[in-house]
Amino acid sequence: MEKIFFYTCLLVFSHFFTNAQTSKWPYTDYVYAEKINKKSISKLKLIGKNGIKQLESSDNERFDLSGITVYKDKIYVVADKKWNNMLYKLDTTFNSFTIKPDITICPDDKIDFEGVDVCAEQIYLIDEWYDNAHKLNPDSCNLQKIDIKWANLGIDRSGWGNRGFEGMAVDCPGNILYLAKEREPRRIFKVDIKTGNVSEPFINVLGPHRAGYDISDMKFENGYLYILERGIGRISRINTNTKETISYSFQDIVFKKGQRIFSNRNPEYGMAEALLLTKDQVWVGVDNNGDPVSEYGKSLGLKANSNTIILIFDRPEGF
16 A cells, blocks of 8 residues: 555656646746756856846836847837837946937837847837838838738738747848747748848748747847847857857846746746847846846845846857
8 A cells, every 4th residue: 555655646746747847937948958958058147246237217117128229339229018119228327227218219000119220320120019120210200111022921920919020130231131020939030121022041940839939139240140039048149151050048047046037927938028249248138027126136136126127248259
């Protein structure tokens, strides 16, 4: 009888443990996969005690950071709420960064800005509400929708909902626009800016749909496409010609032993939304959906508020 009871308990525990590893938590799935596949991914390191910046809003409105870029040597950010119909300049003078409204945008309809990039003084924006890409002339507040020939690829965006466009990047010399569909499944589209022709060159690189694997932003630099994979806490660089990939993880910061920087109401989802590359740094913007800083976040030196943050990492040599 004791043996039967023992093996029954062992079976129940095994079932529970297996389900715990494969359910709800994309980060947990990722850690588990790393162990069983015996892979190791190099880790990004914060620049030091000032490596986490809380964003202060000059108008005291909630600001859910969703994209970041450099325009005329200044850092600009966008947010994804209906009242954020602006490009905001980021004042980095003080330890806490301040968001200041700067360039007005006049959308014709509802808008959900999820990414921003710049090419030759031209600002590009991605919208998840209708899953369109736009150009913004800084001298005018009007958006110009980019005509993309989706029908030629048999793409129907009408049912994407909140699984649509979440990131973008511009290859300025090549006149190429890269657009990232967030998840289920994640996809990267390559658009010829002049002709509107669209292709999907990274199907094999991204592989089949896997829980927790997504794309929340991108940047292009010197023949490489950098993708922010928030659900698994890493940044991957794809050689756009050879498709070779190298990755660095920041999982230890955003999900340290199950702890999150914010007390998220939906902790199963990653919150990193924005990516910026400088000569010697990697910036990752974290959208907290209005949730407050957690006890773990406070231990990192954050104030007890619900301001969004930017993580600043040393850029690895050759990355």
